[in-house]
Amino acid sequence: EAGVAQSPRYKIIEKRQSVAFWCNPISGHATLYWYQQILGQGPKLLIQFQNNGVVDDSQLPKDRFSAERLKGVDSTLKIQPAKLEDSAVYLCASSFTGASYEQYFGPGTRLTVT
Amino acid sequence: GDSVTQMEGPVTLSEEAFLTINCTYTATGYPSLFWYVQYPGEGLQLLLKATKADDKGSNKGFEATYRKETTSFHLEKGSVQVSDSAVYFCAARGSSASKIIFGSGTRLSIRP
Numbered sequence: 001e002a003g004v005a006q007s008p009r010y011k012i013i014e015k016r017q018s019v020a021f022w023c024n025p026i027s028g029h030a031t032l033y034w035y036q037q038i039l040g041q042g043p044k045l046l047i048q049f050q051n052n053g054v055v056d057d058s059q060l061p062k063d064r065f066s067a068e069r070l071k072g073v074d075s076t077l078k079i080q081p082a083k084l085e086d087s088a089v090y091l092c093a094s095s096f097t098g099a100s101y102e103q104y105f106g107p108g109t110r111l112t113v114t
Numbered sequence: 115g116d117s118v119t120q121m122e123g124p125v126t127l128s129e130e131a132f133l134t135i136n137c138t139y140t141a142t143g144y145p146s147l148f149w150y151v152q153y154p155g156e157g158l159q160l161l162l163k164a165t166k167a168d169d170k171g172s173n174k175g176f177e178a179t180y181r182k183e184t185t186s187f188h189l190e191k192g193s194v195q196v197s198d199s200a201v202y203f204c205a206a207r208g209s210s211a212s213k214i215i216f217g218s219g220t221r222l223s224i225r226p
Contacts, residue, residue, distance in 0.1 A: 003157070004157065040218065040219075041218050041219075042118070042203055042205070042215075042216030042217050042218050042219055043158070043203075043216050044216075045213050045214070048213070056213060091157070091158070093158075101146060101148075101160075101163055101165070101207075102160045102163075103160070103214065104157075105157035105158040105159070106157050107155070107156060107157045108157060
């Protein structure tokens with residue numbers, strides 16, 4: 001079974017530029033999550049999708065971050081414009097349903113904003 | 115709000131040593147508790163879980179017991195191996211929500 005795929009693995013941009021991350025969840029998983037993991041901290045949920053609908057985006061900085069999950073499969077997370085404090089690893093995870101205990105994580109995208 | 119506090123690292127042990135990584139939680143109700151592991155260059159993986167008080171989760175020689183009276187879920191292993199070197203995250207999910215709250219992680223290094 002293929003795992004959660006993310007790209008790119010690394011990205012370096014200057015502040016005020018924009019960036020987009022892509023995630024392909026495990027086939028058949030209805031729930032998709034984006035997390036932000038700042039160095040030395042645990043992952044923090046940014047947004048949760050159930051199919052192509054948003055379940056929780058309470059911690060998403062909506063003035064600069066946006067995410068979509070068209071057709072309930074792949075998802076993109078965008079930052080525009082980026083700030084220095086956005087430097088982090090962005091993790092995508094998926095689960096069979098929102099009530100599933102186990103979330104399957106991708107390898108993450110390491111973003112550096114200079 | 116809900117929170118998870120775990121032992122700061124890094125933790126360095128010799129092979130075959132006994133491991134304990136402390137974790138305590140603050141949550142209303144009866145959360146489910148988890149340990150996730152992140153091996154170098156890989157994504158987080160669920161290591162073990164416990165969903166109610168006094169449950170013991172176990173996997174790959176690791177164990178953790180859900181202690182409601184002390185709000186703890188400490189991770190233990192009797193004899194660690196070099197391959198156990200990784201970052202370990204304690205996590206909790208409240209009974210009324212699906213959001214997982216992670217601790218800050220503990221980096222474990224095992225010397226041969």
